[in-house]
Amino acid sequence: MTEILSSQVVSGLATGCVYALIALGFVLIFKATDVVNFAQGEFVMVSGFISYTLLIGLGIHYGLVLLATIVLSGVMGVVLERVVVRPIMDAPIFSIVIATIGASIVLRSSAGILYGYDVLPLPTIFSKDPIRVGFVQFTAMDAGVIGFSLVIMVALYLFFKLTRTGTAMRATAQSQTAARLMGVSVTRIFSLTWAISAAIGGVAGVLIAPIIYLDPNLGFIGVKAFAGAILGGFGSIPGAIVGGMLLGVIENLSGYFFNAGIKQVSTYILLILVLVIRPAGLFGAAPIRKV
Amino acid sequence: MAWRRRLGGVTLAVIGVLLLLLPGAADNYVLYVMTRLFVYVLVALGLNLLTGYAGQVSLGHAAFFAIGAYTAAVLAERWHWPAPLCLLAAALFTALVGYLLGLPCLRLSGLYLAMATLGFTLIVQEMLLQLAVLTHGSEGMKVAPASVLGLSINTDVRKYYLLLVVTAAMLAFARNLVRGRLGRAFLAIRDNERAAAAMGVNLAQYKTIAFALSALYTGLAGALSAFIVGFLDPQEFSFFLSIQFITIVILGGVASLLGSVLGACFLIFLPELLAGLDVWQALVYGLIMVVTILFMPFGLSGALRRYAFRWFGMGAEPIIPRRLGH
Numbered sequence: 338m339t340e341i342l343s344s345q346v347v348s349g350l351a352t353g354c355v356y357a358l359i360a361l362g363f364v365l366i367f368k369a370t371d372v373v374n375f376a377q378g379e380f381v382m383v384s385g386f387i388s389y390t391l392l393i394g395l396g397i398h399y400g401l402v403l404l405a406t407i408v409l410s411g412v413m414g415v416v417l418e419r420v421v422v423r424p425i426m427d428a429p430i431f432s433i434v435i436a437t438i439g440a441s442i443v444l445r446s447s448a449g450i451l452y453g454y455d456v457l458p459l460p461t462i463f464s465k466d467p468i469r470v471g472f473v474q475f476t477a478m479d480a481g482v483i484g485f486s487l488v489i490m491v492a493l494y495l496f497f498k499l500t501r502t503g504t505a506m507r508a509t510a511q512s513q514t515a516a517r518l519m520g521v522s523v524t525r526i527f528s529l530t531w532a533i534s535a536a537i538g539g540v541a542g543v544l545i546a547p548i549i550y551l552d553p554n555l556g557f558i559g560v561k562a563f564a565g566a567i568l569g570g571f572g573s574i575p576g577a578i579v580g581g582m583l584l585g586v587i588e589n590l591s592g593y594f595f596n597a598g599i600k601q602v603s604t605y606i607l608l609i610l611v612l613v614i615r616p617a618g619l620f621g622a623a624p625i626r627k628v
Numbered sequence: 629m630a631w632r633r634r635l636g637g638v639t640l641a642v643i644g645v646l647l648l649l650l651p652g653a654a655d656n657y658v659l660y661v662m663t664r665l666f667v668y669v670l671v672a673l674g675l676n677l678l679t680g681y682a683g684q685v686s687l688g689h690a691a692f693f694a695i696g697a698y699t700a701a702v703l704a705e706r707w708h709w710p711a712p713l714c715l716l717a718a719a720l721f722t723a724l725v726g727y728l729l730g731l732p733c734l735r736l737s738g739l740y741l742a743m744a745t746l747g748f749t750l751i752v753q754e755m756l757l758q759l760a761v762l763t764h765g766s767e768g769m770k771v772a773p774a775s776v777l778g779l780s781i782n783t784d785v786r787k788y789y790l791l792l793v794v795t796a797a798m799l800a801f802a803r804n805l806v807r808g809r810l811g812r813a814f815l816a817i818r819d820n821e822r823a824a825a826a827m828g829v830n831l832a833q834y835k836t837i838a839f840a841l842s843a844l845y846t847g848l849a850g851a852l853s854a855f856i857v858g859f860l861d862p863q864e865f866s867f868f869l870s871i872q873f874i875t876i877v878i879l880g881g882v883a884s885l886l887g888s889v890l891g892a893c894f895l896i897f898l899p900e901l902l903a904g905l906d907v908w909q910a911l912v913y914g915l916i917m918v919v920t921i922l923f924m925p926f927g928l929s930g931a932l933r934r935y936a937f938r939w940f941g942m943g944a945e946p947i948i949p950r951r952l953g954h
Contacts, residue, residue, distance in 0.1 A: 373739060421918055428925030431685070435878045436921040438871065442914030450907050560746075560867070567743040602754040605747030609732070612744050616735040 340474050344467075345593045346586055347475035347483075352548065353585020354486035358541040359562030360569070360577035361493070362534035368510040368572055369530040372422060372433050376441040378559020380538030384410040385546035385555055386448055387539075389459050399462050406543055407536045414535025415528050423527070441556060448553040461547035482544045489540055490578060493533075506530065561588075561604070568608055570621025580619065635942070647792060651785045659784040665896045666791035667853045672876045672888035673802045674845025679874065680882035681806060682838035683818030685738065687870040688729065688745030691752035692843045694865035696722045696850025701771045701860055702762050711774030711781075715851045722847020723840045730839030734832055749870050756862040766862060774855040787856050794852065798845060802885055805841070814838055815883070879920060881927030890928040894920070 359377060366374045388406040391397045421440045425433055463481035467474050497503040508516040509526045517523050546555065562581060569580025584604055592600035651659060671689060678684050699718040703709040729748060736744055756763050763769060773782040781790050805811055813834045816824035825831050854860055872895060880891020898916060902909045924931035936942040
């Protein structure tokens, strides 16, 4: 009983880590540019296909593929920002959201045209054999996904805390005007933010595609990650991480205790309850109402 | 410059006459597409009241649409209610659900509200599957054609006229609403809640009214759509539908009834026009959507009003707030 339960928690945590990575992408872009990027899930999907092509089509080494996927995904983020978002930065926020929804339709249908709608197997370096530590049972894949995600998160934290560019990015998130006055090129920071968010989405794609599936609809994982970001408090980086992980674990556990239909909605029922009690999510600060 | 002032009225009259005469000239498929257009216009009107005017973003309208459709279908199938009563009951019941959903949503705004209502859509869709006793679950549900005043609405022409009449009436109703006390209160809440409250607008009351009204329109549209299509498939009421609805409102233009109509035309006609493109259809559709927003960030009606002012000096340059809600 505890064995099954604990393995459910660990595998939920693995999916949750991937949700957390995608949620981080949402939050980074939102903090820096006030834009909610509904094409975030598409970064995950496209990078899955990129790594599939490099691995299976060209037979490149896994480590190189991972690196190339991250870079290409980042480039995609920059291009998306330049072409779709920057021209309408002055428009109402929801127009920008609709533009990113349009972009996600384009990306999804392009992937459908190129690769078809059948599920493709994406190889992984982690094995799916069970490992036992004490009474906790998990697979190497779960451990690998969790470990890799944590490394990315720590690296990001250090980047924001210690580097000059990271400080400039935090400054831009606080106040674009003040950052500009201090000599920060805000437009460059915008590009960089989109690049980083898309690159994290790329990592998430390489990690999650072998666990669930790889097809053009993989991008809908973005909806769950968005729910995770909201649960944690949209605009809070720790919130995105905790919210994403929590969502993964709850989803897995409710799948264990209830049927598959309930599994799908249990997270949303919980989410609504949390929002009614804490309208700005778990870690979100109550919004300051300007008169 | 009298012609400028009369232009709007004349255009409306011409379009009205053309719509009345259309069944004489068009084939059944065109009429069917037009009927679907009217359904979407109704939803867009309702959603625009809530999102465009009152500033409350909702991704829960697929759920309202489903509730309206299933209420009408269940009443007609189980208790053999006459169709007009089914429509009325479905609209009122959906309004009640909207009111009740509005209560917990009072504390939420912006993205959090969008997510909570999105959750509502997913929960309702699952309930349609679980409550199989009433809804027949994943098998879907057949709906017999409506009959109004002894006349069975079973041909495309009759369906077209039923929807035309209802949509025109609801459009006129919405126009009166937004120009009156209620519409002004909604706009005041959207632009600044505190200022609105200071002016004596009861925030809780008006926000829940906005939810109820919006749900009423959407529930009515759902019920009408159930009778027209004749079959309900729970898969249709997914969050995609909610995204489509909000796309109509934003692409058409927020806080604009004309925008709701134009947005619905965009979303219904464009896929029909692109139908020959086969696999490329979704790609071209997405591209057109992005390009439209890039060139008309204030929506179709915003662009129309802007150029009507710049080129012909009609109306005023539209001012659209950057943020909806707070």
